[in-house]
Amino acid sequence: MVSYPARGVIRPVMNLIKLKEFSILKQLYLEEKLLRSSSENWCIINNGTKQPTIVMGVSGRPSELVNINSVIRDQIPVIRRFSGGGTVIVDNGTIFVTLICNKDDIPGLQPYPRPIMSWTGQFYGEVLREFGDFHLRENDYAFGSRKFGGNAQSITKNRWVHHTSFLWDYDVSNMDYLKLPMRAPEYRSARSHVEFLCRMKEILPSKSTFIEGTIETLGSHFSVRPIQSNAATNLSNISHPPSTRLLTRPELEQALLSASENSDTNSSIYAVP
Amino acid sequence: MASSRLLWASRAASYLRISPLCRGFSTVLQELKYADSHEWVKVDGDSATVGITDHAQDHLGDVVYVELPDVGANVKQGKSFGAVESVKATSDVYSPVSGEVIEVNSKLSDSPGLINASPYDSGWIIKVKISGAGELNTLMDSDKYAKFCEEENAKH
Numbered sequence: 402m403v404s405y406p407a408r409g410v411i412r413p414v415m416n417l418i419k420l421k422e423f424s425i426l427k428q429l430y431l432e433e434k435l436l437r438s439s440s441e442n443w444c445i446i447n448n449g450t451k452q453p454t455i456v457m458g459v460s461g462r463p464s465e466l467v468n469i470n471s472v473i474r475d476q477i478p479v480i481r482r483f484s485g486g487g488t489v490i491v492d493n494g495t496i497f498v499t500l501i502c503n504k505d506d507i508p509g510l511q512p513y514p515r516p517i518m519s520w521t522g523q524f525y526g527e528v529l530r531e532f533g534d535f536h537l538r539e540n541d542y543a544f545g546s547r548k549f550g551g552n553a554q555s556i557t558k559n560r561w562v563h564h565t566s567f568l569w570d571y572d573v574s575n576m577d578y579l580k581l582p583m584r585a586p587e588y589r590s591a592r593s594h595v596e597f598l599c600r601m602k603e604i605l606p607s608k609s610t611f612i613e614g615t616i617e618t619l620g621s622h623f624s625v626r627p628i629q630s631n632a633a634t635n636l637s638n639i640s641h642p643p644s645t646r647l648l649t650r651p652e653l654e655q656a657l658l659s660a661s662e663n664s665d666t667n668s669s670i671y672a673v674p
Numbered sequence: 675m676a677s678s679r680l681l682w683a684s685r686a687a688s689y690l691r692i693s694p695l696c697r698g699f700s701t702v703l704q705e706l707k708y709a710d711s712h713e714w715v716k717v718d719g720d721s722a723t724v725g726i727t728d729h730a731q732d733h734l735g736d737v738v739y740v741e742l743p744d745v746g747a748n749v750k751q752g753k754s755f756g757a758v759e760s761v762k763a764t765s766d767v768y769s770p771v772s773g774e775v776i777e778v779n780s781k782l783s784d785s786p787g788l789i790n791a792s793p794y795d796s797g798w799i800i801k802v803k804i805s806g807a808g809e810l811n812t813l814m815d816s817d818k819y820a821k822f823c824e825e826e827n828a829k830h
């Protein structure tokens with residue numbers, strides 16, 4: 402059950418930053434800085450990112466997750482972000498929504514992965530209750546059994562980040578840059594990217610329906626305070642070394658080399674004499 | 675009958691040096707010290723072994739990755755020294771003591787699940803040469819920590 406502030410209790414402030422086609426790398430830098438250097442609550446909504454970009458979780462290995470040859474050939478950026486979870490390819494059809502919260506500002510919510518995932522799942526269930534058959538399926542957002550949102554979290558002692566990349570639309574050809582992950586949810590049932598994923602634009606009438614609906618639901622839990630986007634991007638000036646990183650070409654080439662060396666080793670083990 | 679079962683449980687717990695199980699059913703070991711961020715420390719002379727508690731691993735879920743510091747890195751009491759990944763989340767791990775990292779549990783790279791299976795033994799995370807022995811007085815003993823866990827569980 403999603404908890405609301407009790408009647409008469411002043412809602413905690415939630416700073417709202419709305420961005421359009423902001424670089425996902427800069428967005429992740431900003432999120433890390435706000436998580437670690439701010440004591441306020443923040444919601445970032447970024448309507449698309451210009452360049453198709455691959456974003457892996459903290460433990461992501463390019464050799465396992467990404468078709469490195471085509472990524473290098475087409476100069477697709479590959480980022481390793483500070484939060485957990487899987488790999489996505491994002492572009493201007495992606496809507497990003499991030500919540501950065503003080504643990505005590507949501508009554509009764511324990512700062513652990515499953516309670517936070519459950520609370521945010523119910524939050525988006527409220528946003529989307531009039532559209533489609535919304536489910537939190539093994540930590541993905543799905544309409545029916547088709548995923549339309551991937552999310553991940555990062556938790557510190559007193560604060561947490563929950564960020565989501567929503568597939569408003571996507572370019573099918575971009576999915577060729579990603580391998581089928583070894584660690585996949587059961588409900589995926591070995592389906593290809595195209596069979597597994599769903600475009601939100603097939604379910605909702607417009608991006609603004611979703612974005613404004615999210616802001617309205619946010620207002621049920623918090624006192625929303627819009628922040629000018631140029632003031633927000635100035636927050637990037639807060640000095641804090643990020644752990645989010647753009648992988649370099651040498652790193653990608655090394656990953657390719659290591660993968661092929663491992664593959665040669667495995668082949669030689671099974672070679673017929 | 676209930677009282678004799680409780681008496682037996684209490685005597686067994688005492689023999690095994692385990693604090694009686696509280697509502698949360700997490701294990702707490704008597705010889706360790708605990709931080710309110712759910713890390714434990716076992717002191718041996720001027721060095722200490724650090725890990726996360728049974729309460730923590732239970733709440734985090736299956737650990738799939740551990741971010742370890744470098745040997746030689748300095749750690750500070752109450753500051754993050756690494757992270758664990760579980761259920762699509764990274765969660766910071768905080769050092770209960772200050773000092774220098776003298777060893778990391780490299781088995782966690784291939785077997786991060788040791789943290790879940792054996793949080794107080796083979797799931798240890800770092801060993802530290804302690805620089806501030808007085809800091810240990812700010813940590814909780816097993817009884818206080820068990821009560822702390824109970825109070826946390828009751829709040830949610």
